[in-house]
Amino acid sequence: MTSFEEIATLVKSRSGLTLGPDKTYLLETRLEAIARRLGVAGYEALAPLLRHDRLLQAEVVEALTTNETLFFRDTRPFDHVRTVGVPRLLAGRPGNAPLRVWSAAASTGQEAYSLAMLFSEMGAALCGRAVQILGTDIARIPLARAREGLYSQFEVQRGLPARMLVKYFRKEDESWRLIKPIRDMVEFREWNLLSDAGSLGRFDIIFCRNVLIYFDPPTKSRVLEMLTARLVPGGLLFLGAAESVTGLTSSLRPVGGEHFVFEVPRVAATVG
Structure with missing residues (x-):
């Protein structure tokens, strides 16, 4: 399983969000700050750290979910x-x-x-x-x-x-x-x-x-x-x-x- 697939599987199991192969850019942009804070090079190096760290898993899932909203939307x-x-x-x-x-x-x-x-x-x-x-x-x-x-x-x-x-x-x-x-x-x-x-x-x-x-x-x-x-x-x-x-x-x-x-x-x- 690739790093992308590993993270996508985690996110789907925790939130239901489906990340297709075309969403690589989403992982690159939204997980950049987390990877930088942990001193690793991008989401590929972040994936192994997620396997046994539930707090980090929650942080990654939160980073990848969309929070766009506004008052009286539609x-x-x-x-x-x-x-x-x-x-x-x-x-x-x-x-x-x-x-x-x-x-x-x-x-x-x-x-x-x-x-x-x-x-x-x-x-x-x-x-x-x-x-x-x-x-x-x-x-x-x-x-x-x-x-x-x-x-x-x-x-x-x-x-x-x-x-x-x-x-x-x-x-x-x-x-x-x-x-x-x-x-x-x-x-x-x-x-x-x-x-x-x-x-x-x-x-x-x-x-x-x-x-x-x-x-x-x-x-x-x-x-x-x-x-x-x-x-x-x-x-x-x-x-x-x-x-x-x-x-x-x-x-x-x-x-x-x-x-x-x-x-x-x-x-x-x-x-x-």
Whole structure:
């Protein structure tokens, strides 16, 4: 097995990410700093060191996963939550039950906090229900940043309406920090999508966008079945614009003809 194959096998087993032979440049660029710190010449010399060092394995996996995100990325899913999703979910839930929302692959937190701001904006439309948002990711460093809720000028300019910047952020030196009520709406936790998610409970809404595109078909099916099992009957799963469930699972159906949101048919969701 070559060094590339050894690292690719490790990354797939730990994260589900599939690295084809055309991704050699990714190993060269993203692992360069780790190799330099350890005093070895590139990822080829790094591979043998990974075999018995779990901390180093985690560092390499984290370096190779993509953490691109921004506030209100692709506004259509957020509009759907506000205008269609929440009214449907509220109509079918007991009066005092909180809405539970999962932002999977949350990275540095912009998606989870976008949802928190969205629900804050909805106000009376929530009929007094509490909203609990969980943000998870396999990468520890981005999650640490997410918990801080502190973003650069560049980051708040990407997708965040100016009105929301003024309303929900406070300036700190050259950065912007989300106000505490919004930060308190979100819990961030390190989590691997390949793990058993039973302990997380059930959710009304799951955002898992632009993640499946990095997996091979068997891993996509595995993750989709896991996500489906975590949805309440009638719950909603939001995927990325380029992602689909076709040929991967029969447990989900599109909502209202949209290609990015799916639901668990109420009669089919029986997983506890």
